[in-house]
Amino acid sequence: MNPIPNALCFGDGLPGVGAPCHVTVSADGLTMVPVGTSPLVEEAIAFADMSVEAGGLDHDQLVVSWGTGSSARTLYLKDPALIIAFRRAAPAELTAHLERAAVQVRRARHGHRLLWGSVLGVVFGLGLLLWFGTDLIVEWAVARIPIEWEQKLGESVYQDFLSKETVLKEGPAVSAVQEMTQRLTDKIRDNPYKFQISVVQSPVVNAFALPGGYVVVFTGLMTKAESGEEVAGVLSHELNHVLQRHGMERMVKMLGLAAVVGILLGDQQGLTGLAKQVGMELVTLKFGRAQETEADVTGIRLLSDARIAPDGMIRFFERLSEKDKARVEVFSTHPMSAGRAERLKAELAALPKRTPEPFTFQWKTIQDSLGVSDPKK
Ligand SMILES: [Zn+2]
Incomplete structure (x- = not known):
C-alpha cells in the first residue's frame, strides 16, 4: 500500500525539502507512515510527547514537534481535514496550544486578506482615477x-x-x-x-x-x-x-x-x-x-x-x-x-x-x- 502524502517531516537525516509521509490521527496521537523511498521510518507519536504551533509561510499549517537531539522531528500538517481531526482527538493540555495556534492561523489569514484587500484597493483606485481623470487624459492625448x-x-x-x-x-x-x-x-x-x-x-x-x-x-x-x-x-x-x-x-x-x-x-x-x-x-x-x-x-x-x-x-x-x-x-x-x-x-x-x-x-x-x-x- 502506498498512501497519498498529506504531511512533510523534517529532521536529521531527512531531505532538506522534507520527507513526504501519510499521517493519521488516533486516540493517543499520530501515526506517521513514510511515502515512497525515504529514510523516514514509521512512527507513532503520543500527544503527551509533542508540542504544537502554527507554521508555514501562511501560518496556516500545524507544526508538530517531538523528540530531542538527532531524533528531533518536525511535522508540517497542511491538510485542513487532518488538522480538524487532530484538534478533535488531542487532549485538553494540547488544546490550549492548538487554540492559540488556530488564532494565529486566523490572524495570518486575516492579514492576507488585508494585504490582498489593499492591493485590490490600489488597483480599484487607479481604475477610478482613470475613469474620472479620463477626460483630462483624453484631451491631453488628443x-x-x-x-x-x-x-x-x-x-x-x-x-x-x-x-x-x-x-x-x-x-x-x-x-x-x-x-x-x-x-x-x-x-x-x-x-x-x-x-x-x-x-x-x-x-x-x-x-x-x-x-x-x-x-x-x-x-x-x-x-x-x-x-x-x-x-x-x-x-x-x-x-x-x-x-x-x-x-x-x-x-x-x-x-x-x-x-x-x-x-x-x-x-x-x-x-x-x-x-x-x-x-x-x-x-x-x-x-x-x-x-x-x-x-x-x-x-x-x-x-x-x-x-x-x-x-x-x-x-x-x-x-x-x-x-x-x-x-x-x-x-x-x-x-x-x-x-x-x-x-x-x-x-x-x-x-x-x-x-x-x-x-x-x-x-x-x-x-x-x-x-x-x-x-x-
Ligand atoms: Zn452636438
Missing part, C-alpha cells in the same frame, strides 16, 4: 494627434459614407449650404481645417461633422427647417464640434487606453488600425453633455461673428413637437436637454446685439428645389 492623422481618418470615413449615399452635386440646396459654410468658416480664427461639405439626399433630419472637418447635411434637415438660419445654427454647432476636436475625444475614449498609449508612442499605424474599428460609429457619434454645451456656446458666437441670426437652432428645436424631438436624429446624436436649451438661451441673451445680414438665397426656393410643397409640414 492634443498630441496631428491634424493630418485626423484628416486622414475623417476623410476615409467620409468617402466610405458618401459612397453609399446619393450626394447632391449642385443646385440651390448645395449652393445654400456652401454659402452658410463660407460665411461661418470665414470667421474662424486660426482654422487648421479645410471644411468639406456634402448635401446628401435623405429624409434623415440631421447633419454631422467628422473629425478633420468633413460635414454632411441631409436634405431632411433642410426640408424640416423653416429658414436658412435654422440650418446654419445646426451647421455652426457641428463645425465647432470639429474645431474642439470632440469627435477625436469620443473616439479615443471609445478605443480606450490602448489608443492613448499608441498616441503617446507615436504609433500612427496602430491608431489607424484602431480607428477602423470605430469607423462608421463616428457618423452616429453621440457627444457628451459638456461637449454639447461647448459646441453650443462657440457655435452661437461663431454665428454672431458671421452676422447670421444666432437663434436658429433653438427655434428649430422649440418648433418641433415632443414627438418630433424624439424622432429627429439631430437631437438624438446631440441630446437637447432642458438644461442645454436654457444654456443656449442664456448665451443668446448675453451676445452683443448685431444686425444680422440675410443670406442671398430665398429659403422658399431651396425648399421648392427639394420638393417641399408645404413648408409648414
Whole structure:
C-alpha cells in the first residue's frame, strides 16, 4: 500500500525539502507512515510527547514537534481535514496550544486578506482615477494627434459614407449650404481645417461633422427647417464640434487606453488600425453633455461673428413637437436637454446685439428645389 502524502517531516537525516509521509490521527496521537523511498521510518507519536504551533509561510499549517537531539522531528500538517481531526482527538493540555495556534492561523489569514484587500484597493483606485481623470487624459492625448492623422481618418470615413449615399452635386440646396459654410468658416480664427461639405439626399433630419472637418447635411434637415438660419445654427454647432476636436475625444475614449498609449508612442499605424474599428460609429457619434454645451456656446458666437441670426437652432428645436424631438436624429446624436436649451438661451441673451445680414438665397426656393410643397409640414 502506498498512501497519498498529506504531511512533510523534517529532521536529521531527512531531505532538506522534507520527507513526504501519510499521517493519521488516533486516540493517543499520530501515526506517521513514510511515502515512497525515504529514510523516514514509521512512527507513532503520543500527544503527551509533542508540542504544537502554527507554521508555514501562511501560518496556516500545524507544526508538530517531538523528540530531542538527532531524533528531533518536525511535522508540517497542511491538510485542513487532518488538522480538524487532530484538534478533535488531542487532549485538553494540547488544546490550549492548538487554540492559540488556530488564532494565529486566523490572524495570518486575516492579514492576507488585508494585504490582498489593499492591493485590490490600489488597483480599484487607479481604475477610478482613470475613469474620472479620463477626460483630462483624453484631451491631453488628443492634443498630441496631428491634424493630418485626423484628416486622414475623417476623410476615409467620409468617402466610405458618401459612397453609399446619393450626394447632391449642385443646385440651390448645395449652393445654400456652401454659402452658410463660407460665411461661418470665414470667421474662424486660426482654422487648421479645410471644411468639406456634402448635401446628401435623405429624409434623415440631421447633419454631422467628422473629425478633420468633413460635414454632411441631409436634405431632411433642410426640408424640416423653416429658414436658412435654422440650418446654419445646426451647421455652426457641428463645425465647432470639429474645431474642439470632440469627435477625436469620443473616439479615443471609445478605443480606450490602448489608443492613448499608441498616441503617446507615436504609433500612427496602430491608431489607424484602431480607428477602423470605430469607423462608421463616428457618423452616429453621440457627444457628451459638456461637449454639447461647448459646441453650443462657440457655435452661437461663431454665428454672431458671421452676422447670421444666432437663434436658429433653438427655434428649430422649440418648433418641433415632443414627438418630433424624439424622432429627429439631430437631437438624438446631440441630446437637447432642458438644461442645454436654457444654456443656449442664456448665451443668446448675453451676445452683443448685431444686425444680422440675410443670406442671398430665398429659403422658399431651396425648399421648392427639394420638393417641399408645404413648408409648414
Ligand atoms: Zn452636438
